[in-house]
Amino acid sequence: MSSRLEGALVALAGAMLLRLAATDLYLRYVKSSMRVWLLAAGAALVVVGACRLWSAGRSRRAGGTAVHRPPKVALLLLVPAVVAFAMPPPSLGAYFASRQSAGGAPLRPPSGALTVGADGIAEVTVVDFVRRSLLAPSTLEGVRVRMAGFVTPDVSGLSDFRVTRFAVGCCAADAVPVYVAVREGEGRQPSTDEWVEVVGRPLPVDGREGRNVPVLAVESVRRIDPPTNPYN
C-alpha cells in the first residue's frame, strides 16, 4: 500500500462522513445530535488524508520511503464509502421490526399534558403515545390524537395493522420497535412499510395485543412521505 493510497483511503472515509452529514441521510443511521461530530471527524480525516497525499508526493521526489505499512484489511474502508455514496440504504422498516422482541420499549415517564391543536387534535409521537398509554393513561382520556409511523402487520390478528416507529438510543443498531395497533379502519389497508399519518381515539389497553401495545380507534389514515428523521 503506497502513501498515496493511504492518504486517499483516509480522505475517502472523511468524504463519506461529510456526505452523510451534509444531507439528511445520516438520520437513517445515527441520531441528529451526532451531526456536528460527523462533520468534525469528516473534516479532520480529509485534512489528515490530504496531508498524507501531499507529503507522499514530496517524499517520492526526495526518494524517501515510509516504514510500517497498514494491513490490507484497511482496503475494507472502501465498502462503507461505496455503500454511502452509491446505495444509501433506507431507514429500518418492517423487516427489522419483525426480527425484534415484541414491544419492549425504553419507557421514561411522559412530561406534562398534551397540547391540543386548533382542529381539536393533539399531535403525538408513537413513542410518546405508548408511554402515556402505559404510564399516564389519564392524560389521553377523551383526546383525539394524530401520529405518524410506518405500517407493520398486526401479529395478534385483533387489529387492522400497526403504526410503528423505532426508538433509537445511539444508532440504528440499538433500534427497538414501538407499536400502536390500529382498529376499526375503513377503505384500503395501507401496505407494509408504507408511511402513514393516522388520527384516532385511544382505546383501553388490550393485553391480548401484546405487552406495551396500545390500541387506537382510527378515524382517518393518510399516506405520507417518509420523514427526514425516521426514528423516535
Place this chain on the structure above:
Amino acid sequence: MLAGLAVYGCIVAALLLSQVPPLVPQGSVAAWLTIFLAVTVQALPFLVLGVLVSGAIAAFVPSGLLGRRMPARPIAAVPMAGLAGAALPGCECGAVPIAGRLVAGGVPPAAALTFLLSAPAINPIVLVSTAVAFPGRPEVVLARFLASFATAVVVGLVWSRLGREEWVARARAGATPVGSRWAVLTSTAAHDFLHAGGFLVVGAMVAATLQVVVPRSLLDGLAGSGVAAVATMAFLAVALAICSEADAFVAASLSQFSLTSRLVFLVVGPAVDVKLVALQAGIFGRPFAARFAPFTLGVAVLSAVLVGWWLL
C-alpha cells in the same frame, strides 16, 4: 499498484453513481446495510478522536515520559490507570488507539489495558445515560461502575503477572515517525486510523450479520434468570456491538431478562464486542486479541455476576 487503481476506480464509480438515482436495497439486505453503516458511522467519530489524541501524544509528549511518570509497581499503577479512564468521555472505539499509543510510548501494558477497559465503561457520560435508562434505580449505576472498574483492574493486575511482551509487540513497534510535529501528528493519526479502520469495518459486518441472522425474538425463549440468561446477555453484548453510551437503553428494554443478566450485558459490552476485538487485533495484533478478549470476557461476566448478586 493494483490496489491503488481499485481505490481510484471505486472513488470514480462512487461519484458517478451518486449522480444517478440511488439503488434502493430491500428487506434483509437493506436491514444489513443499514445496521452495517450505522455501526460504522456511529463509531468513526470516536475512532477519529482516538487517533487524533494518539497522534497528539506522539507529537507532543516526549517518548518514554509517560512510562517514567507512572508508578513502577503494578498494584499502584493499574488502579490509577483505571481511574484515569473515567476522564475520557466517549465510546469504546476511541480508547483502543490511545491505549496502543500509550504502550508505544513506554507505559506498562497492564496499565494501558486497564485504561482501555475502564475508559468506555465508567466515564461520566456512560454513567449518566445508565441512570437515565434505569430511572429510580441508582443501584444499577453503582453496580455497573463497580463491576466494570473491578474488571479493568483485575485484568490489568493479571496481565502484569502473566502478560508477555511479545503479545503486544505490534503496539510497541508503533515507532514514532520523525519530522515536524504536524507531520508526526498527521502520519500517526493516519497510521492508527488505517490499522483500526479496516478492522472496524469487519466488526460492523459481523454485528450486522448477527443482528439480521439471529432474531432477537428468538432469544426471548432463553430469558428469565439463571445461567441461560447470563450466557444469552453476554452473547448479545459481544454480538450486537452497541456503543457504551447507548447500551443501557437496550438493556432497559430487555426487561424479560433478570437484572443481574442485564448487568452482565452492560459490563461485557464496553470491554468485549466484535468490533472492539477487531479494533484490538488491528492496533495490538492478532496474538494479543486472541488472548485478551476471551480472558476479559470471563473476568467481566464473573465480576458482573458477583456484583449483581451482591447489589441487585
